[in-house]
Amino acid sequence: MDENSALQQSPSDKKKIKNVIKKADEKTIQEKSNKEKTFIYLGANIPGGILNHGAVFKGYPKYLSELFEKTPEIKKLFIDIKDIVAFKEAVNRKGSEESRLYQRVLLSTREELSNVRI
DSSP: OOHHHHHOOOHHHHHHHHHHHHHHHHHHHHHHHHHHSEEEEOSOOBGGGTBOTTOEEESOOGGGHHHHHHOGGGGGGEEEGGGHHHHHHHHTSTTOHHHHHHHHHHHHHHHTGGGOOO
16 A cells, blocks of 8 residues: 555545544543542452452552453442442342342352452
């Protein structure tokens, strides 16, 4: 491909490129926003004191990246401080998505997460 053909993109190619850039920008904004948010972890305690119910963090803690990779659901249990009441009500409601999520993480911590090293 020569220089001229690279510059002569179709309108659909230009639109695709703009969409990719827009998505990357949105992801960057979301990541920056998450770093500034204050979260409280409302999941089960992780063995070994790695993560305890009720711990408060400014953004997602980097030391838990391996834990997030092994069990991505854990990240959903980091609740924005302003949403605590609604989450606690939902997690205590049998059959709710929040309740099922909490139970899945609780079971997985017993089975596999005790081997995570930080």
